[in-house]
Amino acid sequence: MSPPISGPGSHNRWPSDLPRIRFETSDREIEFEDGQDVNLLRLSIRHDCGLPWKCASGLCGTDRILIVEGAEHLSEPRRRERERLGELLDDGVRLACQTYASGSVTVVWDPTQRGIDEDSAAGKRLKAQWLAPEPDGEESR
Amino acid sequence: MTELLSSDEFRAALEDAMTGREAKDASFSRAWAEGRLERKHFARWAENHYHYVGPFADYLAYIYANTPDSATDAKDFLLQNMWEEEISDVRHTDLLIQFAEVCGTTREAVEDPSNITAVTRGLQSWCYAVAMREHFVVATAALVVGLESQVPSIYRKQLPPLVDPDVYGFTEEETEFFDLHITSDEIHGERGYQIVLKYADTPELQQRCIDITRDGADMRFAYTKALYDTYVAPDLGAWESQPVAV
Numbered sequence: 319m320s321p322p323i324s325g326p327g328s329h330n331r332w333p334s335d336l337p338r339i340r341f342e343t344s345d346r347e348i349e350f351e352d353g354q355d356v357n358l359l360r361l362s363i364r365h366d367c368g369l370p371w372k373c374a375s376g377l378c379g380t381d382r383i384l385i386v387e388g389a390e391h392l393s394e395p396r397r398r399e400r401e402r403l404g405e406l407l408d409d410g411v412r413l414a415c416q417t418y419a420s421g422s423v424t425v426v427w428d429p430t431q432r433g434i435d436e437d438s439a440a441g442k443r444l445k446a447q448w449l450a451p452e453p454d455g456e457e458s459r
Numbered sequence: 460m461t462e463l464l465s466s467d468e469f470r471a472a473l474e475d476a477m478t479g480r481e482a483k484d485a486s487f488s489r490a491w492a493e494g495r496l497e498r499k500h501f502a503r504w505a506e507n508h509y510h511y512v513g514p515f516a517d518y519l520a521y522i523y524a525n526t527p528d529s530a531t532d533a534k535d536f537l538l539q540n541m542w543e544e545e546i547s548d549v550r551h552t553d554l555l556i557q558f559a560e561v562c563g564t565t566r567e568a569v570e571d572p573s574n575i576t577a578v579t580r581g582l583q584s585w586c587y588a589v590a591m592r593e594h595f596v597v598a599t600a601a602l603v604v605g606l607e608s609q610v611p612s613i614y615r616k617q618l619p620p621l622v623d624p625d626v627y628g629f630t631e632e633e634t635e636f637f638d639l640h641i642t643s644d645e646i647h648g649e650r651g652y653q654i655v656l657k658y659a660d661t662p663e664l665q666q667r668c669i670d671i672t673r674d675g676a677d678m679r680f681a682y683t684k685a686l687y688d689t690y691v692a693p694d695l696g697a698w699e700s701q702p703v704a705v
Contacts, residue, residue: 344627357645364649374646375543416642424510
């Protein structure tokens with residue numbers, strides 16, 4: 319069964335005890351079944367909640383969100399998220415594609431945001447990979 | 460089916476098509492999640508899995524070529540999926556081989572197609588055939604909804620015992636293949652659903668998508684079950700004879 323969806327300005331239409339993700343920047347709220355955990359970017363894509371994103375691997379950082387409420391309901395940061403966000407994690411920023419929620423959470427973001435700059439650990443690793451000279455006599459795969 | 464299903468009805472029908480035949484419930488997956496396997500079994504899994512997922516970008520490339528220019532979002536999704544598999548970071552098959560090597564096998568053994576079961580060969584062949592011959596939305600239903608969208612549910616059961624020092628005891632780095640796909644295939648699966656919901660725009664196409672999603676789930680279940688029957692049953696006995704996990 320699809321979870322109830324609320325549109326702009328209507329997030330109190332389903333007063334229930336179900337956990338919900340509030341996408342505050344787009345004024346959308348999505349409920350999900352108790353006992354489940356949900357990937358935040360997948361939920362946003364499925365219900366058209368407007369979170370910007372580009373890759374699905376925790377590389378680009380386009381889908382970063384600031385947790386306003388409910389951080390205790392989120393999964394622990396994965397390695398790629400730790401690499402990509404660094405100190406931003408301590409400021410309450412997460413990557414939606416890498417994060418699961420098992421309870422109610424409220425998130426905000428900058429609707430114009432793009433990928434994180436290349437000075438992060440992940441960016442440096444990618445740059446090193448792409449700019450590394452090929453060993454003599456070995457073609458690139 | 461004579462009438463077009465609504466988006467919600469169609470999605471529910473696609474999900475129902477996989478119910479009861481999901482690979483997470485196959486014997487090899489259950490034995491894995493219950494901590495009953497040994498590293499040599501994982502090595503055999505990796506040798507087989509490479510020949511199923513290794514050509515995934517090839518499968519998608521055939522679908523890409525069959526997708527009309529007017530379906531730009533579908534083409535972009537396929538291209539991005541290929542890019543992520545191959546060159547966005549560490550090549551995904553290299554992560555699989557990294558896991559295989561710590562399980563005691565070698566890159567050469569993993570890449571050798573003679574080390575796979577006939578069922579794995581059948582799954583790979585089915586993927587190629589569907590990608591090359593089917594309408595792009597039917598092929599997307601098969602490979603992305605029927606196969607790829609199952610990945611998070613499988614690996615979310617299999618990764619915790621892999622890194623549990625009291626069960627299999629692998630490190631976070633050794634098991635990156637699994638962690639990466641738990642999250643990336645959430646997104647790929649969801650985008651796959653959206654493309655199928657959007658472009659299967661006749662009752663006939665919807666029915667073909669439902670049928671091939673069921674076929675895809677059956678193929679992945681058979682592949683996973685065959686791994687147990689071929690490599691684990693000689694050590695542990697038939698799955699049906701195994702004690703129920705508590």
